[in-house]
Amino acid sequence: MFDTPKREAAVTKTDIKMSARNCQVFYGDNQAIKDVDVDIDDKTVTAFIGPSGCGKSTFLRCLNRMNDTIPICRVEGTITLDGEDIYDPKVDPVQLRAKVGMVFQKPNPFPKSIYDNIAYGPRIHGLARSRAELDDIVEKSLRRGALWDEVKDRLHEPGTGLSGGQQQRLCIARAVATEPEVLLMDEPCSALDPIATAQVEELIDELKQNFSVVIVTHSMQQAARVSQKTAFFHLGNLVEYGETGQIFTNPRDPRTESYITGRIG
Amino acid sequence: MTDIARNGSSAPAPARRNRSLLEVDDRTRRRNAAEARFKLMGSIAVIIGLLALVGLLTSILLNGMSSFRQTYVSLEVYLDPAKLDKDGSGNLEKIAKVTTFGYKPLIQKAMVATVAANGVDDQGLKAKKIADMISPEAPATIRDYVLANPDKIGETVRFDLLAGGRIDGYYKGRVTMETAALDRNVSPEQLRIADALRDAGVLDTRFNWAFFTAPDASDTRPEAAGLGVAILGSAYMMLVVLVLALPLGVAASIYLEEFAPQNWFTDLIEVNISNLAAVPSIVFGILGLAVFINYAGLPQSAPIVGGLVLTLMTLPTIIIATRAALKAVPPSIREAALGVGASKMQTVFHHVLPLAMPGILTGAIIGLAQALGETAPLLLIGMVAFVREYPAAPPEGLFDPASALPVQIYNWTTRGDPAFVERASGAIIVLLVFLLIMNILAIILRRRFERRW
Ligand SMILES: Nc1ncnc2c1ncn2[C@@H]1O[C@H](COP(=O)(O)OP(=O)(O)OP(=O)(O)O)[C@@H](O)[C@H]1O
Ligand SMILES: [Mg+2]
Numbered sequence: 001m002f003d004t005p006k007r008e009a010a011v012t013k014t015d016i017k018m019s020a021r022n023c024q025v026f027y028g029d030n031q032a033i034k035d036v037d038v039d040i041d042d043k044t045v046t047a048f049i050g051p052s053g054c055g056k057s058t059f060l061r062c063l064n065r066m067n068d069t070i071p072i073c074r075v076e077g078t079i080t081l082d083g084e085d086i087y088d089p090k091v092d093p094v095q096l097r098a099k100v101g102m103v104f105q106k107p108n109p110f111p112k113s114i115y116d117n118i119a120y121g122p123r124i125h126g127l128a129r130s131r132a133e134l135d136d137i138v139e140k141s142l143r144r145g146a147l148w149d150e151v152k153d154r155l156h157e158p159g160t161g162l163s164g165g166q167q168q169r170l171c172i173a174r175a176v177a178t179e180p181e182v183l184l185m186d187e188p189c190s191a192l193d194p195i196a197t198a199q200v201e202e203l204i205d206e207l208k209q210n211f212s213v214v215i216v217t218h219s220m221q222q223a224a225r226v227s228q229k230t231a232f233f234h235l236g237n238l239v240e241y242g243e244t245g246q247i248f249t250n251p252r253d254p255r256t257e258s259y260i261t262g263r264i265g
Numbered sequence: 266m267t268d269i270a271r272n273g274s275s276a277p278a279p280a281r282r283n284r285s286l287l288e289v290d291d292r293t294r295r296r297n298a299a300e301a302r303f304k305l306m307g308s309i310a311v312i313i314g315l316l317a318l319v320g321l322l323t324s325i326l327l328n329g330m331s332s333f334r335q336t337y338v339s340l341e342v343y344l345d346p347a348k349l350d351k352d353g354s355g356n357l358e359k360i361a362k363v364t365t366f367g368y369k370p371l372i373q374k375a376m377v378a379t380v381a382a383n384g385v386d387d388q389g390l391k392a393k394k395i396a397d398m399i400s401p402e403a404p405a406t407i408r409d410y411v412l413a414n415p416d417k418i419g420e421t422v423r424f425d426l427l428a429g430g431r432i433d434g435y436y437k438g439r440v441t442m443e444t445a446a447l448d449r450n451v452s453p454e455q456l457r458i459a460d461a462l463r464d465a466g467v468l469d470t471r472f473n474w475a476f477f478t479a480p481d482a483s484d485t486r487p488e489a490a491g492l493g494v495a496i497l498g499s500a501y502m503m504l505v506v507l508v509l510a511l512p513l514g515v516a517a518s519i520y521l522e523e524f525a526p527q528n529w530f531t532d533l534i535e536v537n538i539s540n541l542a543a544v545p546s547i548v549f550g551i552l553g554l555a556v557f558i559n560y561a562g563l564p565q566s567a568p569i570v571g572g573l574v575l576t577l578m579t580l581p582t583i584i585i586a587t588r589a590a591l592k593a594v595p596p597s598i599r600e601a602a603l604g605v606g607a608s609k610m611q612t613v614f615h616h617v618l619p620l621a622m623p624g625i626l627t628g629a630i631i632g633l634a635q636a637l638g639e640t641a642p643l644l645l646i647g648m649v650a651f652v653r654e655y656p657a658a659p660p661e662g663l664f665d666p667a668s669a670l671p672v673q674i675y676n677w678t679t680r681g682d683p684a685f686v687e688r689a690s691g692a693i694i695v696l697l698v699f700l701l702i703m704n705i706l707a708i709i710l711r712r713r714f715e716r717r718w
Contacts, residue, residue, distance in 0.1 A: 108598060124605075124611055
């Protein structure tokens with residue numbers, strides 16, 4: 001509430017939305033992320049690529065403090081959103097997550113109706129003043145999730161009854177419905193067919209008009225298509241970070257080159 | 266049992282190739298034999314279990330079904346004002362002074378008259394012996410009626426009175442002419458009169474509602490003993506357990522499972538809860554006696570104390586079941602809720618708890634069923650006392666003395682008259698029916714809220 005003016009000031013000052021400095025993540029004694037420095041620009045799509053197990057999801061989850069739910073997980077270093085340290089003891093992770101939404105690797109709709117899946121976030125954040133407004137939000141979100149035409153006649157059937165790809169789009173729509181400032185997407189298209197993938201990519205493109213989007217993907221083509229910035233992770237290290245075009249055409253690090261040409265991974 | 270252990274020691278595997286699929290090799294044959302042996306042992310175990318169950322149920326049903334029927338004699342009793350209301354004032358206090366003893370002659374007269382009126386041979390029995398065919402409970406029945414309707418004094422009223430326990434037993438096969446000849450409580454002549462009265466339609470055996478509503482009765486009148494007070498007492502205790510154990514247990518589990526930090530202290534609590542679930546119930550009875558009765562000064566034999574003790578006993582069961590149900594909710598649901606910015610509390614109450622509900626309810630019902638059948642702790646807190654007064658309606662009634670179903674069963678099995686064996690078996694059937702209903706309820710609830718993720 002009270003920090004709104006300050007936040008707006010911060011936004012106008014810089015177009016760096018989030019930044020991590022010296023970020024280390026440990027699962028117990030295992031270090032999953034080592035010394036990662038990264039700046040995520042506002043109104044930009046940033047892709048995280050890297051071989052399986054290199055810590056992409058782990059780092060992504062640091063950005064909205066989802067790692068707080070894992071007791072053995074420890075995060076060091078600083079991560080800021082609009083210049084404010086999100087790991088500051090004064091920060092309520094619940095408020096943070098309302099601003100930094102997330103789509104998970106595995107589709108996880110609530111075992112409720114499609115409508116309630118979407119409406120849940122807006123309801124708890126008080127985004128709709130009336131039933132009609134809520135209906136609007138639901139429709140808009142489902143359209144953005146490229147799901148509206150498929151489900152408009154069965155909004156009150158359970159979301160778990162949808163196919164895997166539809167569930168994932170439902171989760172995307174659910175994340176969009178709360179109007180986050182940053183949207184974190186962990187392999188959102190791994191369960192989608194090419195048509196739905198294209199729709200989601202379109203959505204990402206549209207979202208970047210207003211938000212910044214961070215997307216983890218195993219598809220080089222996808223990273224190249226949707227992102228402006230790309231970060232390559234390897235064994236917990238951020239090996240290379242830069243303009244997507246530069247990473248894919250002219251990688252500086254030999255590890256990046258061998259990964260995108262298919263030699264490690 | 267399986268062949269995994271043999272793997273290491275066996276010689277290098279023979280070539281798999283060039284073998285027909287149509288012939289079974291040694292290894293497969295051994296595996297199949299092991300499987301067949303295991304299936305056989307499993308079926309034998311199941312059959313033994315089923316046989317034991319069938320044996321138990323048939324013996325209880327054979328012994329107990331007859332308690333649901335009771336023999337009554339229909340008598341026209343003249344409520345003689347000369348006996349009941351000597352000065353004719355209609356003063357209730359005076360009428361109340363007449364004890365049940367004063368009603369006996371009325372019954373005797375009515376019985377003799379009925380025998381004569383139906384043209385039944387009195388077998389040369391004295392009037393007192395004929396009157397003895399009626400239960401000693403009968404005067405109390407009439408007295409209660411008169412006290413409730415004093416204006417009926419002077420009229421002739423038709424009563425359905427309990428036949429004596431032995432007469433009743435005669436129609437249930439417990440008493441025969443031969444045993445009656447050796448029994449000083451009944452004679453073959455009385456049985457013959459009973460048969461004649463039965464032919465005349467005065468005496469009949471019908472469904473025994475009183476078994477469910479009447480209070481316990483003394484040793485000499487098993488025919489009047491019922492489960493009313495015990496059922497009420499058990500119901501009150503279940504009420505206490507439900508009201509206390511369910512919210513407490515669920516709240517404790519939610520806290521432990523979802524909110525409490527994981528450290529040595531919560532580990533310790535967890536271990537102790539598991540241990541509590543294994544503590545013999547009689548220990549809870551001693552605890553209840555020491556804490557609730559001796560220290561807190563709650564009354565003995567009261568459902569509130571029984572309910573508190575059973576609550577303590579049921580809590581670990583409910584907590585363990587609830588925690589298991591909460592654990593079974595996939596973490597992805599919690600992540601989804603947290604991911605859209607729900608607080609911990611919202612996550613738990615909007616998403617996790619509804620999904621865990623069937624498990625929680627099943628656990629709670631199983632805990633309640635356990636508590637319903639528990640006897641030992643109740644004996645220690647005095648619920649075994651002989652109680653004839655119905656407890657009042659809750660909440661005051663919770664402090665009135667009452668009995669409980671399992672204790673009533675225990676109580677009846679310790680009594681001498683064989684008619685009480687029948688009553689005890691009948692009570693067991695009632696208890697089993699209640700347990701069955703609760704288990705069916707648990708199954709229905711589980712089905713209804715079947716996992717939907
Ligand atoms: N909850 C956890 N507890 C312990 N270790 C974990 C946990 N989650 C991840 N790790 C470890 O952290 C490392 C990084 O995992 P992470 O899930 O971030 O990989 P990823 O890059 O997302 O892989 P993928 O592309 O397969 O999703 C792995 O070595 C993994 O074993
Ligand atoms: Mg991952």
